[in-house]
Structures are given as C-alpha cells and as structure tokens.
Amino acid sequence: MKFGILVNEGPYTHQASDTAYHFTEAALENGHTIVRVFFYHDGVNNGTRLGVPPQDDRNITTRWTALAEKYDLDMVLCVAAAQRRGVLDADEAKRAGKDTNNMAPGFNISGLGQLVEAGIQSDRLVVFGD
Amino acid sequence: MATIKKFLYVNRKPPHGTIYAQESLEVVLIGAAFDQDVSLAFIDDGVYQLLRNQNTSGIGTKNFSKTYGALGDYDVNKIYVERESLELRGLGNDELIPLTYEDEDDDWAEKDSIHVMSSEELADIIDSQDVILSF
Numbered sequence: 715m716k717f718g719i720l721v722n723e724g725p726y727t728h729q730a731s732d733t734a735y736h737f738t739e740a741a742l743e744n745g746h747t748i749v750r751v752f753f754y755h756d757g758v759n760n761g762t763r764l765g766v767p768p769q770d771d772r773n774i775t776t777r778w779t780a781l782a783e784k785y786d787l788d789m790v791l792c793v794a795a796a797q798r799r800g801v802l803d804a805d806e807a808k809r810a811g812k813d814t815n816n817m818a819p820g821f822n823i824s825g826l827g828q829l830v831e832a833g834i835q836s837d838r839l840v841v842f843g844d
Numbered sequence: 845m846a847t848i849k850k851f852l853y854v855n856r857k858p859p860h861g862t863i864y865a866q867e868s869l870e871v872v873l874i875g876a877a878f879d880q881d882v883s884l885a886f887i888d889d890g891v892y893q894l895l896r897n898q899n900t901s902g903i904g905t906k907n908f909s910k911t912y913g914a915l916g917d918y919d920v921n922k923i924y925v926e927r928e929s930l931e932l933r934g935l936g937n938d939e940l941i942p943l944t945y946e947d948e949d950d951d952w953a954e955k956d957s958i959h960v961m962s963s964e965e966l967a968d969i970i971d972s973q974d975v976i977l978s979f
Contacts, residue, residue: 720977722864755867755979795867826874833975834847834878841978844864 717741718832719751722843724759725774726767731760734842735777742785750788750832751778753821755843758796761789763818775818782820790824791817849974850881855890856978859909860900865893866908868979873911876918883922883973884915885966891929894940894958909941916945921957928963 719738723730738748753760760775767773782789791801803823807815817823833839853872859865875882886894898909915921923943930936943957970976
C-alpha cells in the first residue's frame, strides 16, 4: 500500500512525531511505500538540526534523517510554516538575510501543494497530530 | 485524465488560541489549485471558526476569519457544520458567516455554501471521502 504521512506536531512535547516515525518505519519494513512525509504546523520543528536532547533520550530529528537515508524517503517541511517558526535551509536563510540555517539533512522545504499531491498519490493519507 | 479525489478538511479546534484553524485554511486555499473535490467540515469547537464579526484586536493576532468569505471564489462550496456542536455551544445558524458561491450550472445563482447537518449525516459524508485532513 502507498501511504502519505502528515506530521502536525513538533518533537518531544507531543507524541505525534514519535508515533508517525514508528508507523513509517513499520510500513517500510513491511514492504509498503511511503509517498511522502509532510511536516506542517509545529511539525516543521522536527526538521531543525540544532536540537540537542539528553544522551539517554531519543533524538527525533536524527532518527528521521537516518530513516530517510535508509529508505530514500521524501521528507518535506512546509515552507510557510517553517519560515514562520525559523526552520530555514541555506537558500531560505540567505534570502531572508539570516546569519545561519538549521535544516537537518534528509529534509526538504517545499510548498503545501506537496501535501495535497501526497493525498492524491497515496492510497491512505495518515495524519498524526493533536 | 487527472485523478480527482474527494478531500475533506475536518476542523475541530477554535479559531484562536492555536494556529491550527488558520493554517488549515491555508492548505484549503493552496489545495484548491489542484482541482479536487473539496469539502470542509466544522465540528466540536471548530464551529467557532465560522462565527461572524470576529475581532482579534484585543489579542493582537491576524483576523483571518475574513478569508472564509473567499472560499466560494476558490470553488470550495461544500461546507458542513455539525448541528450538535452548534447546539451544545448555544449557537444559531444566523451567528455564522454567511458563506455563498455562484453556481455556474444554474446561471450563476448565488447559493449557500454552509449546510448544517446532524452528526449521523456528517458521518456518512466522512465515510464517502478519499482523503481526510484533520486539523
């Protein structure tokens, strides 16, 4: 089956990103296809590479990055939501005149159209949120 | 022929206090460019999103409620409001923003976009969808 994944909450405060991660990993391990993981609302905060959680806790961002590398996963942060919250790739940071960028490897920034497209292309769009 | 799916956006949260309602509306407007079969449902505290005469000057946030009036121009004209959610909150239909659209199949007659219905009727509509985005 082809799944689209929508993550609407940031890391750590809500379990939504953890659950989305476990669902995505299990689906891939069982031979399903993930059309795209789309991060919206505070979900874009999953894509900052500057988070430094304690060493005895999971690192949600690096875990997503590793999954993306292993399965060639398409992970997209909504550009409008990301800009609002200060998650910027190198291009966006330069355009906005910021002195640094913070997007983690494996993530891409794109528009909301990518979410709608994931809904069209997948058999099931699964929403993880509050 | 391009795939046309039935998209339902389910709005469950109040318009202010969190950003869900505002950013949900942004998805609806962007998504309209994809020519899909779009509906919106408002349930629970989500019915507050459609209250008329909203004024956010006291909390200093953007009053995006004016944007709902543009939905008809984006061919988004199936807006379902759960009757029980209105009743539980003591709200009447006349307290909602009067959303309308021009029906191109009926000589551009102006028609109501909002349909107030029972949770049972809404369940059937939810059941008939291909893609449900819940905010």
